Amino acid sequence: MTLEVEDLRVHYRTVKGDVRALDGVSFSLADGEIVGLAGESGCGKTTLGKSLIRLDGRMRHVGGTAVLDGDELPIGDDRAMNAHRWKGVSIIPQYSMSAMNPTRKIGKMTAELLKSRGKSYRALKDELVRRLELVGLSEKVLDNYPIELSGGMKQRVVMVLSTLLDPSLLIADEVTSALDVTNQKAVAETLVKFRDMGFVKSMIVVTHDLSLVYQIADTIMVMYAGRIVEKAPAETIIKSPKHPYTKALIGALPEVGLEYGDERLKSIPGKPPHLLNPPTGCRFRDRCPLASEECAEEPPVVAVQDGHEVACWKAEV
Amino acid sequence: MLELKNVWKSYRVGALGSKRLVAVRDVSIDVAPGEVLSVVGESGSGKTTIGKMVLQLTSVTRGSITLDGVDVTAKGHAQRKEYYRNVQGVFQDPFSSYNPIFKADRVFETVRESYFPQVGRQEWREKLERVLQSVRLDPGSVLGKYPHQLSGGQLQRMLIARALLLDIKVLVADEIISMLDASTRIDVLNLLAELREQGLGVLFVTHDLSLANYISERVVIMRHGAVVEMGETGKVFSDPRHPYSRNLLASVPQLHRKWSDDPVEPEPLEPDGDREIDPPPLTKVGDGHWAATG
Amino acid sequence: MSAEVVMATEPLGRRNEHLYFALRNPKVAVGMSIVLLFLLVGLIGPFFMSDNPMEYVGPKSQAPNGEYWLGTTYFGQDVWVQFVHGLRSSYLVGALGGGIAFVIGLTVGFTAGYRGGLVDELLNMITNVVLVLPALAVLIVISSYLEVRGVVTQAIIIGAFSWPWVARAVRAQTFTLRNRDYVDLARLTGKRAPQIIVREIMPNMASYLLMSMILLFGGAILFAAMLDFIGLGPTNAVSLGTMMQQSMAWSSLHLGAWWWFVPPGLAITAIVGALYITNVGLDEVFNPKLREM
Numbered sequence: 006m007t008l009e010v011e012d013l014r015v016h017y018r019t020v021k022g023d024v025r026a027l028d029g030v031s032f033s034l035a036d037g038e039i040v041g042l043a044g045e046s047g048c049g050k051t052t053l054g055k056s057l058i059r060l061d062g063r064m065r066h067v068g069g070t071a072v073l074d075g076d077e078l079p080i081g082d083d084r085a086m087n088a089h090r091w092k093g094v095s096i097i098p099q100y101s102m103s104a105m106n107p108t109r110k111i112g113k114m115t116a117e118l119l120k121s122r123g124k125s126y127r128a129l130k131d132e133l134v135r136r137l138e139l140v141g142l143s144e145k146v147l148d149n150y151p152i153e154l155s156g157g158m159k160q161r162v163v164m165v166l167s168t169l170l171d172p173s174l175l176i177a178d179e180v181t182s183a184l185d186v187t188n189q190k191a192v193a194e195t196l197v198k199f200r201d202m203g204f205v206k207s208m209i210v211v212t213h214d215l216s217l218v219y220q221i222a223d224t225i226m227v228m229y230a231g232r233i234v235e236k237a238p239a240e241t242i243i244k245s246p247k248h249p250y251t252k253a254l255i256g257a258l259p260e261v262g263l264e265y266g267d268e269r270l271k272s273i274p275g276k277p278p279h280l281l282n283p284p285t286g287c288r289f290r291d292r293c294p295l296a297s298e299e300c301a302e303e304p305p306v307v308a309v310q311d312g313h314e315v316a317c318w319k320a321e322v
Numbered sequence: 323m324l325e326l327k328n329v330w331k332s333y334r335v336g337a338l339g340s341k342r343l344v345a346v347r348d349v350s351i352d353v354a355p356g357e358v359l360s361v362v363g364e365s366g367s368g369k370t371t372i373g374k375m376v377l378q379l380t381s382v383t384r385g386s387i388t389l390d391g392v393d394v395t396a397k398g399h400a401q402r403k404e405y406y407r408n409v410q411g412v413f414q415d416p417f418s419s420y421n422p423i424f425k426a427d428r429v430f431e432t433v434r435e436s437y438f439p440q441v442g443r444q445e446w447r448e449k450l451e452r453v454l455q456s457v458r459l460d461p462g463s464v465l466g467k468y469p470h471q472l473s474g475g476q477l478q479r480m481l482i483a484r485a486l487l488l489d490i491k492v493l494v495a496d497e498i499i500s501m502l503d504a505s506t507r508i509d510v511l512n513l514l515a516e517l518r519e520q521g522l523g524v525l526f527v528t529h530d531l532s533l534a535n536y537i538s539e540r541v542v543i544m545r546h547g548a549v550v551e552m553g554e555t556g557k558v559f560s561d562p563r564h565p566y567s568r569n570l571l572a573s574v575p576q577l578h579r580k581w582s583d584d585p586v587e588p589e590p591l592e593p594d595g596d597r598e599i600d601p602p603p604l605t606k607v608g609d610g611h612w613a614a615t616g
Numbered sequence: 617m618s619a620e621v622v623m624a625t626e627p628l629g630r631r632n633e634h635l636y637f638a639l640r641n642p643k644v645a646v647g648m649s650i651v652l653l654f655l656l657v658g659l660i661g662p663f664f665m666s667d668n669p670m671e672y673v674g675p676k677s678q679a680p681n682g683e684y685w686l687g688t689t690y691f692g693q694d695v696w697v698q699f700v701h702g703l704r705s706s707y708l709v710g711a712l713g714g715g716i717a718f719v720i721g722l723t724v725g726f727t728a729g730y731r732g733g734l735v736d737e738l739l740n741m742i743t744n745v746v747l748v749l750p751a752l753a754v755l756i757v758i759s760s761y762l763e764v765r766g767v768v769t770q771a772i773i774i775g776a777f778s779w780p781w782v783a784r785a786v787r788a789q790t791f792t793l794r795n796r797d798y799v800d801l802a803r804l805t806g807k808r809a810p811q812i813i814v815r816e817i818m819p820n821m822a823s824y825l826l827m828s829m830i831l832l833f834g835g836a837i838l839f840a841a842m843l844d845f846i847g848l849g850p851t852n853a854v855s856l857g858t859m860m861q862q863s864m865a866w867s868s869l870h871l872g873a874w875w876w877f878v879p880p881g882l883a884i885t886a887i888v889g890a891l892y893i894t895n896v897g898l899d900e901v902f903n904p905k906l907r908e909m
Contacts, residue, residue, distance in 0.1 A: 045503040156365075185364035185529065187588065190573040190581065213504065216575040220582070243577055257508050258577060259536040270536070272508035276473055379800055403806035411804055419797040423819055429801065436806045481801075 006074050006173040006206040008034035008057075013069035015056045023065075024280045026052040028231040030069070031306075034174070034207050039200055041218030041239065042211045044228035045254075047277055051099065053228070054176040054211045058094045059086045073173060091122060095172035095205075099179040102159035105151040111162060112147030118166065129169065136165045136204070140195050157188035164195060168204045175205040179212055193221050216258060219243055224312070227251050230277050230288040237313035247315040249293045287317070295319050323523055324353040324376065324409075324492050329385035331371050344597035345371040347547040348385075353492060358514065358524040360534035360555070362570075363544035369527045372544075373496045376525060377411045378402060389491070407437065410485035414497040416477035420469040426477065427465050429484050437488060449487065457483045457513055475506030479513065486517075493517070496527045511537055531574050535559055540610075543567050546594045548601030553611035563613035565589035634823075634901055643897025650890035654883060658703030669693065669701040669854045677868075680875050687875035690866040698854050699879050705855035706837050706884070709771045713836035716775025718829055721782030726813045728783070729790025736787075743787075747780040759848045767850045774839050782828050789824065793817045823902035827895050834891035841884050856880040 015027040027049045034040055042050045055061045057071055059080050066081035073093055079085035098104070106114055115133065116126035134144045140161045151159060160180060168175060177196060181189040199205045212218050218225060219239050226236040227250065235248040246252045253273045275292040278284055286301040287293070293300070299318045307320040331346035346368040353359045363369040374380045376387060378396060387394045389408060396402035413419050420426055430450055434441065441449070451461045457479040464476055472480075478498055485493055495514065499507040514524055515537055528534055534541050535555055542552040543566065551564040562568045569588045575581070604612040638644050666673075672692045673684075680687040686695035728739040755773055759765060793799065794817065802812045818825070843849055844857025845864075863869075863877035 045505060186531070186573045187364065187569060189575070193575075194581070214575065215504070216577050219577060220575045220580055254504060255577065257504050259508075259511075259532040270508045270512070272512075273505035377800075377804060379803060399806075399808060406804055406806055411800075413797045413800065415797060419801055421796075421798045421816055421820065432802065432805045432807070 006036050007072075008174055008207065009070075009072040010057075011070050011072075013053070013056065013071065014067040015052055016065050016067050017052075017063050018065055019281075022281050023067075025283055026064075026231055026280055027056065028280075028283065030228075030231075030233055032226060032233060032236060034209070036206055037200060038224060039197065039208045039210060039222045041222030041225040042209055042228060043213065043215050043218050043225055043254075045213055045277070047230075047280070048228040049231040049280075050211045050213075050228050051178055054096065054178045054209060055098075056080055057174070057176060057209070058090055058096045059083055060096060060098065091167075092170045092172055094174045094176070095167045095170070096176040097163055097167045097178060097180050100183070101163045101180075102156060102183070105159065105163070107151055109150070110147065111149055111151070111154075115147070115166060115169075119169075122170075124170070133165070133169060136169070137162075139198070139202075140165060141191075156184055157191060160184060160188070160192050161195060164192070164199070168199055171204055173206045175199070175208045177208060177210045180210075181212065181214065181217060189217065193217060197221050215243075215254060227254070230283060231280055232288065232316065234289065234317070235313075235315045237310075241310070241313055247309055247313070247320050248289075248317050249295050249319070250289050323355050323390060324525070325388050326351050326372070326376070327386050327388070329372070329375065329387060330383045331368070331375060331380070332383050342598075345547055346375070347597060347601045349544075349547075349549055350385075351542050351549070351552065353523040353525055355491065355523050356518055356521045357540065358518050358526050358538040360526045360528060360538035360541045361544060362528055362531060362534050362541055364529055366546070367544040368547040369529075369544050370496055373411065373494045373525060373527045376492070376494050377409065378405060379411075403436070407488050408490055409492045409494065410488060410490045411494040411496065412478060412481045412485065412498045415501055416474045416481070417469060419481060420477065422469060424468075426467055426469045426472055426480060429480065430487065433484055433487050453483045453486050454480075456486065458509065459483065473506065474502045475509055478502065478510050482510070482513065482517075490522070492523045492525060494525045494527070497529070499533070500528070500530065507533075531559070531570060532576075543570070545591075546601075547597055549604060549614065551611075551613040552604070553608070553613075557608060557611045561608070561611075563607045563611070563615050566591055567613075637901045638898065641897040641901055643893050644901065645897075647890040647892075647894030647897060650886055651894070654703055654887055655707060658700060658707055661700035662704065665697050665700065666694070669698040673697075677871065677873050679873075686879055687873070689862070689876055690868065690871075690873070695859075695875055695879065698859055699856075699883070701854050702856040702859050702880060703883065705767050705850070705853050706840065706857070706887075708767055709774065709840040709855065710833045710837040712768065712771035713774035713778065713840065714829065714832035714834075716772060717778035717832050717836070718782065720775065721779035721828075721832075722786055722825075724779065724783040725786025726790055726817070729787040730794055730809060730813055730817070732791075732794075739783075740787075743780045743783050746777065747784075749777070751777040755843065755848060759843075763851075765849070765851050767853050767855070770840055770843065770850055771836070774836050774843075778832060778835060778839065782832065785824070785828070786821070789821050790817055793820055823898070827898055827902075830891050830895050830898070834888045837884065838888050856884050 010033070011031050013027055013030045016023040016025050030053060042053060044050045052064070056064060056066065057078065057080060071078045071080055078089060078094065119126045119129060137144065137146060142158060142161055146154065146158070146162060154162065164180070180196070181192050184192060196208060196210065200208055210218055210222060222239050224236065225239050225242045226233050227242070227248065228234065229250050235242060235246065235251045242251060243255065246255060253271070256271055257273065259270055273292055278288050278291070284290065285303070287304050290296045290300045304316050304318045306314050306316045308314050309320055327350050329346060329349045330344070332342045332344045335341050335343050349368070349372060351359065351361070361369045361372055371380070375382050378394065382395065394405055396405055420429065434446055438446065454461045454464065459476060459479055464472060464480060469477060482493070499510050502510065511533065514526070518524060526534065526538055538555050540553065541555045541558050543550050543558070543564070545566050551558055551562065551567045558567065559571065562571055569591070572586045572588070602614040604614050607613045607615065670693060673694050674688050674692050676688060676692045677690055678684055678688040684694055684696060686699055689695055689698070724739050724743060728736040758773060762769065799812060799816055802816050840855065841857035841860070844855055845861045847861060849855060849858045849861065859880040860877050863873070868874070868876045
C-alpha cells in the first residue's frame with residue numbers, strides 16, 4: 006500500500022475565525038512502513054491523523070489531497086469516507102479505552118460493530134479469538150464488561166478491533182499516553198507485531214513521546230505549528246537531527262543516567278504561535294537560536310540526504 | 323525532617339462502607355531538608371495516596387507522620403492551618419488546580435486572606451513580585467490573566483510560587499509535570515532543583531523514572547501499596563535488586579538504546595494478593611540501598 | 617495554543633458575555649418581559665385602587681365595562697381589584713415558597729455532596745422520603761388542622777415539599793466539583809468547608825442555580841394555585857387560585873361569567889409559561905453549544 010499526502014490543509018472553525026491546524030502538509034508512506042508523528046500539543050499531529058479518516062465533525066478540509074493505493078481518499082466528505090473507514094483506513098482514537106460502552110460486553114459490542122458494517126460476527130469470531138490470544142488476551146475477554154478489564158487490556162482489545170478487517174493504513178493516536186510504563190512497552194510492541202504479521206500494511210503512530218516512537222518507528226516526522234519540520238529515518242533523526250526545533254526537543258528529554266548536576270537540560274523558551282493567525286515565514290522563527298532575516302520567508306523543504314527532509318533555511322549548514 | 327513511620331491507609335468503599343480497600347501498606351520513608359525524594363510507581367501503587375496523607379487531605383489509618391519530630395495529625399482546624407505554613411502541594415493538572423471562573427492570581431489572594439491579612443497592598447505586591455521572579459516568571463505577563471490565557475508551565479510555576487509565599491519546609495509535587503509539554507517540563511524541573519539547593523525538601527511523586535533520576539538524590543519504588551526498593555538514586559538505577567525495579571527500568575523507552583537491541587522478557591512477579599497482610603520487609607542490599615527481596 | 621484549548625475555553629470567565637447573550641436571547645427577553653409586566657401590575661396596581669378586594673362594590677355578575685374593567689363577581693366584588701391583589705399574593709407565594717425550597721435544597725445538597733459518607737447517606741434518605749411523600753395528602757391533613765391559613769403558611773408548606781429535586785441535583789454536581797484540584801488547593805490554604813462551598817463550588821454552578829430558582833418560583837406559583845383551587849388556599853387573602861376556586865364554586869362556568877375565571881387562569885398560565893421559556897432561553901445562553909452560531 007502507498008499513501009501520498011499533498012499540501013493538506015485542515016482548519017477548525019471557531020467563533021473567532023479559522024484555526025489553521027494543518028497548513029500545507031505533504032509526505033508519503035511506503036508499504037509496511039511505520040511512521041512516527043511526533044510533536045508537542047497543538048502542533049497538528051492529532052489533526053493530521055484524524056483528517057485522514059475524517060472522524061471529527063469540527064474539521065474543515067480546506068485543501069490538499071490524500072491518495073491511498075492510487076485512489077484519492079474523499080477526506081472532505083464525511084459520508085463518502087464511510088466506505089473507506091475500518092477497511093482502507095482505520096484509527097485507534099485517543100482515549101478509546103475509556104470510550105467503550107460500559108453496559109455492553111466486549112463480545113456484544115464487537116458483534117454490533119461488525120453488523121453495522123455488514124459483516125458477520127460468527128464468520129469473524131475465530132479470527133478475532135486468534136488475534137486476541139496473540140496479544141495475550143483469552144477468549145473469556147469477550148464475556149467481560151469494560152470495567153472488568155485493566156487499562157492495558159482495554160487498549161489491546163481496542164487495537165484488535167481496529168485492525169480486525171486488515172486495514173491498509175492504521176492511525177494510532179496517542180495509544181500509550183494513558184498507560185503505565187510496562188503496559189506502554191507491551192502495547193507499542195504489539196503495534197509492531199501487527200505490522201509484522203500483516204494485519205496492517207502501514208501505520209502512522211501519533212505521539213508526543215519521542216523516546217517511545219523511536220523504539221518502534223521506521224521513520225519519524227516532527228511537526229511544529231501545523232507543519233512538518235523534519236522527516237527522517239528514526240536513527241537519523243535522533244542521532245543527527247538537522248532542524249533546530251528537533252534538536253531542541255531532543256535536548257529537553259531527560260534520560261535515565263542523566264542527572265541534574267551533570268548537564269542541565271534546556272527548555273525551549275517561548276510558546277508556539279497561535280494558529281488563528283499564524284505568522285508568515287518559518288513558524289519557529291521566534292524561538293529559534295539560528296533565526297535570521299531569510300527566515301521571514303517560508304523555508305523550502307530540503308532533502309539533506311536520501312529520505313531525510315528538513316524545512317529550514319539552515320539545513321545545509 | 324518529614325518522616326513516615328509504618329504508615330497504612332485503607333479506604334471504606336461500597337454501600338455503607340462495607341468493603342475495605344488497602345492503598346498503602348507499612349510505608350516508612352523520610353525527606354531531609356534540601357533533598358528531593360522521588361516516590362516512583364505505576365497507577366495503583368499508592369504513591370499519590372502517600373502525597374495526600376502528607377498533605378492531610380486524607381487521614382492516616384495506622385502509623386505516624388511527623389514533621390521535625392512532631393506528629394502532624396492536626397487536632398482541629400487551627401492546627402491544620404498552621405501545618406500548611408510548613409507543607410504545601412502542587413498537583414498534576416494545572417488547569418484543574420485553578421477555578422476556571424476566576425483569574426489565576428486569585429490563588430495568591432486566597433493565601434493572603436488566610437495567612438497575611440494584615441499585610442498592606444504595596445508590601446504584598448512586592449512580596450508577590452519577588453516570589454514570581456524566584457520561579458522565573460515575569461509578573462507582568464502572568465498577573466491579571468485567566469487560567470486559559472496562560473500555559474501549563476506558567477500555571478504550575480505559579481502554584482510553586484504560591485507555596486513559596488508561605489516559606490514552607492516540604493513541597494509535595496504530585497506528577498506536576500506529566501501534563502506539560504517536553505519543552506516546558508525542564509523549566510519546572512530545573513526550578514525544583516534550584517529550590518532544593520535553597521533548603522527546600524521535596525516529595526516528588528512520579529511514574530517517570532528518567533525524571534526521578536534527573537532530579538532526586540534518593541528514590542523509593544512502590545508497588546501494590548508497599549515499598550519494594552529504595553535508596554540512593556544512582557545505586558538503585560544502576561543495580562536494581564527487585565525484579566519489579568528491573569522490569570520498570572527495562573520498559574522505559576530511551577533515546578540511546580532500542581528495546582530491540584537488548585530484548586528482555588519481563589521477570590515474573592508476585593500478583594496483587596491479600597493487601598491486609600504485612601508486605602515483605604526491606605533488607606539492606608548495599609550502602610544506602612534497600613530492597614524487599616527474598 | 618492547540619485548537620482544542622481555544623474552543624473549549626472560549627466562554628469561561630466572562631460574566632458580561634453571559635449577560636450580553638441573555639439580553640439578546642428572544643426567549644429570555646420575551647419571558648422576562650411578561651413576568652415583569654405582571655409583577656409591576658401586582659406591585660403598583662394596589663396603590664391606585666381600594667385596599668380591600670373583598671368589598672362589595674357593585675351589581676352582581678356584571679360583564680366587563682367602563683367602570684369595572686373585568687366585571688364583577690357573583691357577590692358584586694370588583695374582579696379587576698381582586699386580580700391585581702391576587703397577582704401580589706401569587707408572586708409572594710412564589711418567591712417565598714420557592715425561596716424556602718431553594719435554601720433547604722441547597723443546604724442539603726451541598727452538605728451531602730461535600731461531606732459524603734454517613735452524612736450523605738442520611739441526608740439522601742431524608743431527601744428520598746420527602747420526595748415520595750404524597751404531598752397533597754399531607755397538606756390536606758395539615759390544612760385541616762389549621763383554621764386560619766395565611767399566604768406565608770402556604771408558602772412554608774410548599775417550600776417544605778419542593779426542595780428534594782434541587783437537593784439531588786446540587787448533590788450530584790457537588791460530588792463532581794468537590795474532586796477538582798482547586799478544592800484541594802483551597803483546603804491547603806486553610807479554608808473551611810462552608811467557605812469552600814460558597815466561594816469555590818457554588819460559583820461554578822451559578823447558571824444551574826439561577827435556573828433552579830426560576831423553576832422553583834414558577835413551580836411554587838403553580839402549586840399554590842393548585843392548593844387554592846381545591847379549597848386549601850389562604851383563608852384571609854385573595855390569590856389568583858382562590859379566584860378560580862371561587863368562580864368554580866359559584867358556577868361561573870354555567871352562568872357564563874367568563875371574566876371571573878379566565879383572567880386569573882390566563883395570568884397563571886402566562887406567568888409560569890413565561891418563566892419556563894425564560895429558563896429554556898437561559899439554558900441556551902449558558903450552554904454555547906445550543907446557541908445557533
